[in-house]
Amino acid sequence: MTGLTKVSNNEWRIAPHGAMRVPVIVYASEALIRDMDNKVLEQAANVATLPGIVGASYAMPDAHWGYGFPIGGVAAFDADEGGVVSGGGVGFDISCGVRALHTGLDRAAVAAVQQELADALYYGIPAGVGSTGPIQLERRALDAMLTGGAAWAVREGYGRPGDLDRIEERGCMAGADPQQVSEHAKKRQQQEMGTLGSGNHYLEVQVVTEIYDPAAANAFGLGRGDVMVSIHCGSRGLGHQIGTDYLKRMAVAASKHSIALRDRELACAPINSALGQAYLGAMRAGINCALANRQILTHLARRVFAELFGTDLTLLYDVSHNTCKLEEHVVDGRARRLYVHRKGATRAFGPGHPDLPSDLRATGQPVLIGGTMGTASYILVGNLAMCGHGPGEGPAETRELAFASACHGAGRALSRRAATKRWHGRAVQDELASLGILVRSPSARGLAEEAPGAYKDVTEVVVAAEQAGLARRVARLEPLICIKG
Amino acid sequence: MNVPDPTAPGDDRSPSAPGWRHFEHRADIGVEGVGRSPAEAFAQAALALTAVICDPAAVQPLVELDVECDELDLELLLTDWLNALIYLMATERMLFSQFDVRIDDGRLRARVRGEPVDPRRHRPAVEVKGATYTELSVTRDAGGHWTARCVVDV
Numbered sequence: 001m002t003g004l005t006k007v008s009n010n011e012w013r014i015a016p017h018g019a020m021r022v023p024v025i026v027y028a029s030e031a032l033i034r035d036m037d038n039k040v041l042e043q044a045a046n047v048a049t050l051p052g053i054v055g056a057s058y059a060m061p062d063a064h065w066g067y068g069f070p071i072g073g074v075a076a077f078d079a080d081e082g083g084v085v086s087g088g089g090v091g092f093d094i095s096c097g098v099r100a101l102h103t104g105l106d107r108a109a110v111a112a113v114q115q116e117l118a119d120a121l122y123y124g125i126p127a128g129v130g131s132t133g134p135i136q137l138e139r140r141a142l143d144a145m146l147t148g149g150a151a152w153a154v155r156e157g158y159g160r161p162g163d164l165d166r167i168e169e170r171g172c173m174a175g176a177d178p179q180q181v182s183e184h185a186k187k188r189q190q191q192e193m194g195t196l197g198s199g200n201h202y203l204e205v206q207v208v209t210e211i212y213d214p215a216a217a218n219a220f221g222l223g224r225g226d227v228m229v230s231i232h233c234g235s236r237g238l239g240h241q242i243g244t245d246y247l248k249r250m251a252v253a254a255s256k257h258s259i260a261l262r263d264r265e266l267a268c269a270p271i272n273s274a275l276g277q278a279y280l281g282a283m284r285a286g287i288n289c290a291l292a293n294r295q296i297l298t299h300l301a302r303r304v305f306a307e308l309f310g311t312d313l314t315l316l317y318d319v320s321h322n323t324c325k326l327e328e329h330v331v332d333g334r335a336r337r338l339y340v341h342r343k344g345a346t347r348a349f350g351p352g353h354p355d356l357p358s359d360l361r362a363t364g365q366p367v368l369i370g371g372t373m374g375t376a377s378y379i380l381v382g383n384l385a386m387c388g389h390g391p392g393e394g395p396a397e398t399r400e401l402a403f404a405s406a407c408h409g410a411g412r413a414l415s416r417r418a419a420t421k422r423w424h425g426r427a428v429q430d431e432l433a434s435l436g437i438l439v440r441s442p443s444a445r446g447l448a449e450e451a452p453g454a455y456k457d458v459t460e461v462v463v464a465a466e467q468a469g470l471a472r473r474v475a476r477l478e479p480l481i482c483i484k485g
Numbered sequence: 486m487n488v489p490d491p492t493a494p495g496d497d498r499s500p501s502a503p504g505w506r507h508f509e510h511r512a513d514i515g516v517e518g519v520g521r522s523p524a525e526a527f528a529q530a531a532l533a534l535t536a537v538i539c540d541p542a543a544v545q546p547l548v549e550l551d552v553e554c555d556e557l558d559l560e561l562l563l564t565d566w567l568n569a570l571i572y573l574m575a576t577e578r579m580l581f582s583q584f585d586v587r588i589d590d591g592r593l594r595a596r597v598r599g600e601p602v603d604p605r606r607h608r609p610a611v612e613v614k615g616a617t618y619t620e621l622s623v624t625r626d627a628g629g630h631w632t633a634r635c636v637v638d639v
Contacts, residue, residue: 037511065511067617067638092614092638129538129609130578130602188575198611199639237575240614240638244568248561251618264618415509416611416639445539445610485612 004033004041010061010468014041019262020048026059027402027468032460035413039065040072046262047075051270052083054338055331058402060345061464062411062456067091068265071344074405076329078338079271084259085279086268087250089341090324092243094286096201096234097320098368099167099294100379101313103305105227107207110480113308114438117205118481120304122440125203125297126195127485129443133194134300142186143178145193146238149288150318153295159302163295165357167318168347171295173288177281181238182245185282188237189289194296198446198485200409201233202370203301206377210476216381219363220316222475229305229313230377230477231297232370234322235290242286246279271339280324287323294318316379317366321346321408329403340403348382348406348471350398367471369462370409373439373482374432374452378462378473380406385469406471410458419454420445428452432482441484450484505533508620510636515620516567517634523559523623526633527566527593528584534567534616535581535599537637538574539607544582546598557591559623563633566593567616571637578602580609614638 003014004026012033014024024044028036040063047069048057054076063072068088077083103110110117126133137145145152150171151164164171178186196203208226211217222228235242250267253275254260261267269276302313324341331338340347349356349365356365367380384398414422425444428451432439441447465471503525508515514537518529535541552569556562566586574580581599602609619636626632 067619067636071512092617128604129607129612130604132578184572188572190576191578192575198609240575241572243638244571244615247615247618248564251561264621267618412512415511416514417507417509442604443608443610445608449610 010464014045016048020045022048022053022056024048024059025056026063027464027470028061029460029464032061032464035456036063037065040070043068043070044073046266047073049262050084050086050266050268051259052077052081054078054336058405060405060407061468062407062409062461064411066343068263068267069341069343072407072411073343074341074345074402076338076340076403077271078336083271083339084268085271085276085324085339086266086341087243087246087279088265088267089343090283091322091343092240093234093322094239094242094283095290095320096322097290097294097318098230098232098370099298099318100316100366100368101229101298102221102316103227103229103313104311105309106225107227109309110205110227114480117308118438118440120308121203121301121481121483124300124304125483127442127483128198131195132191134296135193136190137193139186142189145292146178146181146285146288147176148172149291150295153292158296158299163315166315167291168320171291173284173291175281176284176288178285180278180282181242181285185238185241185245188241192236193293194300195236196297196483196485197233197236200450201485202373203297203483204230204479205481206230206477206479208475209478212473212475213381216363216472216474219360220366220379220474222379227480228477229301230368230370231294231301233293233297235286236293238289239286242282246282249275250279283324287320290320291318317368319346319368327403329400338403342405344408345405346408347404349404350382350384350400367406369407369458371458372410372452372455373450373479373484374435374437375458377477378458379475379477380462380465380471381474383469383471401468401470407461407465410455410461412454413456414454416449419451420448423448423451423453437479437482439482439484446484503529505529505536507533507536508634510619513636513639515634515636517632519630519632521629521631523631523633524586524588526623526631527563527588528586530563530567530633531570531581531584534570534613534637537613537639538609538611539580541582543607544580545600546583547600548579549596549598552595552597554593555591560621562591562593563623564616564618564621564635567635567637570597571613571615580607611639
């Protein structure tokens with residue numbers, strides 16, 4: 001790749017040139033770099049040209065071609081230096097994310113009733129195109145949800161206050177402004193609260209098959225053979241419509257803000273502008289919608305487990321991977337308040353971070369990496385990388401990389417079209433069943449599009465993330481049941 | 486397909502038929518419509534959008550709705566049009582298979598026909614989140630054919 005130089009086995013760099021204000025830094029193995037879309041580097045370089053960008057334009061090991069920003073892109077902006085906020089830097093599915101729940105069950109307990117559990121979850125979790133959620137919100141309740149997030153859902157009886165400690169922002173994103181969310185967006189959400197969606201979204205029952213870091217696993221309550229539930233979904237129609245609305249508003253207003261866009265999809269607005277503030281208010285409402293949605297889905301899953309096993313599900317953690325958040329980071333020895341965009345990237349706070357719940361602070365943040373329905377998912381822990389100093393330069397120090405971010409999943413290797421040419425949905429389902437993985441989905445074509453072979457090797461991605469110092473592996477989980485939209 | 490277009494410049498119409506196709510995007514999918522006018526290309530792109538979700542031939546034209554978009558930039562008009570359909574599909578819980586489109590000086594007026602989603606019969610593969618500006622273009626070739634395309638986020 002032109003201009004790409006190797007810094008280490010898992011770090012690559014493009015020096016600033018042309019209109020780039022900062023370098024591009026890619027964390028990936030040589031094999032992942034070779035397979036990476038050319039567009040990733042082009043898009044990361046385009047992001048590096050945006051006003052007010054700080055440090056570098058980063059790409060994670062699972063990066064692929066996105067909209068303006070690469071998926072797997074991280075970029076931070078300083079509002080006081082003309083920094084921007086970008087809808088494309090967050091994505092259409094605002095606050096799409098993953099949460100992991102303990103079931104308190106082991107593999108044998110689930111194996112005994114695997115079919116019944118799969119059917120009960122498929123029946124109990126609204127999934128797929130045209131599905132509707134368990135509640136319909138009238139306007140005032142919808143606005144309360146957009147302001148309150150998972151905390152609103154808990155107040156409404158979907159879960160317990162203790163859940164909130166294990167959700168980023170304690171389950172409620174501050175600064176949400178429902179007035180900046182269009183009527184279209186609100187209408188699109190009315191029937192979609194508590195729905196899983198489709199595409200790569202899922203609810204899985206998984207078993208822990210490997211422990212890499214016993215101390216962190218102990219702190220996370222993970223042991224080999226434990227059964228977990230994992231939910232991957234986002235802000236549903238509301239988030240998608242906010243993305244659509246503001247992409248256009250920002251693209252149209254770019255010239256007014258004297259921002260030259262290399263690509264219309266890079267549409268952005270100065271953070272300190274009316275449009276930038278409006279987007280932040282709407283986007284934070286979208287984050288709350290996603291947090292509330294995953295909370296309601298948790299409630300639905302809890303009902304199924306209570307009925308079938310008489311057990312409860314306890315929340316390990318909930319992460320979002322499409323966000324822009326105001327955070328404090330040390331850059332060149334100076335603490336700065338920055339707007340960190342993570343598009344297809346997970347926040348990964350290391351040990352000691354004040355925003356972590358007290359019982360996880362010494363260990364670091366759980367980083368939940370979703371895999372495919374046939375391979376594996378991983379739980380990592382946020383890390384502080386060792387930065388070795390040369391001889392005579394004092395002791396090595398630790399620091400966060402990429403504004404404390406890590407990868408978010410496997411990333412696609414094949415397009416949906418290529419996947420449907422290669423696989424048939426029901427054959428995928430049968431093959432997975434022969435491996436002991438029960439898949440339930442309303443759509444055969446959807447299953448073909450999501451076939452495990454259509455994704456990169458998630459293990460290679462998390463190993464690269466670990467070797468680069470972004471996050472450390474704690475546990476590997478393999479699917480037993482997968483509910484797909 | 487039912488796409489009469491009173492704004493089409495009759496003289497330079499090509500004899501070949503309008504049509505649609507999907508094009509590759511690693512994470513998502515591209516929709517492309519070709520026609521003898523922007524309106525016909527837009528109608529074909531809408532069919533390509535439905536085909537992302539299910540087989541358009543399985544969608545019966547039982548219910549009729551009107552769509553209006555105003556935007557002078559033809560490319561932005563394409564994403565506005567597709568996003569209006571995505572919004573209708575989401576809020577009305579419908580799929581569409583017929584699109585009568587007129588475009589006149591930045592004003593798009595369309596009558597679209599379809600039916601409520603029936604998961605058992607339509608077997609929808611995926612919902613579309615939004616039409617993006619990635620690979621967005623509306624172009625006219627030397628033969629007078631219009632091509633309207635963009636990537637949609639699924």
